[in-house]
Amino acid sequence: MSGHLVIQTLNKSFGGIQAVQDCTFEVEAGSITALIGPNGAGKTTAFNLISGVLKADSGRVLFDGKEIHRLRPHQITHQGISRTFQISRNLEDMTVLENMVVQAPVRGWHDLFRHGIPPHERQRAMELLDFVGLARLANEETRNLSYGQKKLLDFAAALMAEPRLIMLDEPAGGVNPALLEEIISYIRKLNQQGITFLIVEHNMDLVMSISKKVVVMAYGQVLAEGDPERIQRNPAVLEAYLGEGQR
Numbered sequence: 283m284s285g286h287l288v289i290q291t292l293n294k295s296f297g298g299i300q301a302v303q304d305c306t307f308e309v310e311a312g313s314i315t316a317l318i319g320p321n322g323a324g325k326t327t328a329f330n331l332i333s334g335v336l337k338a339d340s341g342r343v344l345f346d347g348k349e350i351h352r353l354r355p356h357q358i359t360h361q362g363i364s365r366t367f368q369i370s371r372n373l374e375d376m377t378v379l380e381n382m383v384v385q386a387p388v389r390g391w392h393d394l395f396r397h398g399i400p401p402h403e404r405q406r407a408m409e410l411l412d413f414v415g416l417a418r419l420a421n422e423e424t425r426n427l428s429y430g431q432k433k434l435l436d437f438a439a440a441l442m443a444e445p446r447l448i449m450l451d452e453p454a455g456g457v458n459p460a461l462l463e464e465i466i467s468y469i470r471k472l473n474q475q476g477i478t479f480l481i482v483e484h485n486m487d488l489v490m491s492i493s494k495k496v497v498v499m500a501y502g503q504v505l506a507e508g509d510p511e512r513i514q515r516n517p518a519v520l521e522a523y524l525g526e527g528q529r
């Protein structure tokens with residue numbers, strides 16, 4: 283089993299705001315780990331540091347024993363880490379299928395100059411769209427999808443690079459209960475195939491039902507970590523949420 287992620291004393295500040303402070307935790311290979319915390323706790327910033335979208339001021343990130351914190355985002359994807367964004371980054375003018383294919387990893391310079399979609403990528407994209415129930419919308423312009431369908435497209439697109447670890451930033455944000463159940467079942471199925479998950483999420487039903495470990499951030503720091511039952515009973519965690527007003 284691979285997909286072991288180690289985050290060691292990561293720091294990132296924006297001007298005077300210490301968004302992530304000495305952040306340290308591990309994601310066990312093959313696990314589903316949730317990263318929770320009140321709004322502004324630093325969860326998305328931590329994701330941006332791990333995925334290389336932002337450079338840390340200090341600290342290290344290791345993936346399967348290899349340092350990845352100096353790598354660029356596409357190199358980190360190449361190592362086997364995919365992510366989704368809290369705010370969808372789908373290109374609205376492109377079709378659903380095209381949005382899938384642009385997420386496929388660039389494997390060589392010739393990929394940059396090609397025309398059309400290579401058959402193997404089309405096939406993989408169609409399989410993944412089928413997995414999330416969007417295959418019939420493959421040629422639809424992405425702007426015509428519902429909010430929930432766009433969430434599913436984000437999810438499917440993150441699978442194009444054949445990741446060993448997937449980081450999801452609020453996969454259930456704004457989705458209805460039926461779709462939430464669907465998303466949970468996809469995460470479970472992929473996890474059973476060996477894919478490791480790190481999930482930022484405010485929906486406690488999702489967090490508590492699927493995660494093996496919960497890491498709680500507040501004010502940029504890791505406040506607590508442990509199994510879901512223990513985290514739910516942790517007074518410091520409750521206080522962190524109540525202090526900020528629960529969402």
Ligand SMILES: Nc1ncnc2c1ncn2[C@@H]1O[C@H](COP(=O)(O)OP(=O)(O)OP(=O)(O)O)[C@@H](O)[C@H]1O
Nearest residue numbers: 296299301319320321322323324325326327328368
């Ligand atoms: N690019 C940026 N420039 C300046 N400040 C930033 C930037 N990104 C994040 N911040 C600040 O860093 C802190 C952490 O933000 P972050 O988005 O990581 O929180 P979060 O835990 O993901 O919150 P939410 O649950 O609302 O998504 C906040 O105070 C935020 O305003």
Ligand SMILES: [Mg+2]
Nearest residue numbers: 325326327368
């Ligand atoms: Mg966020």
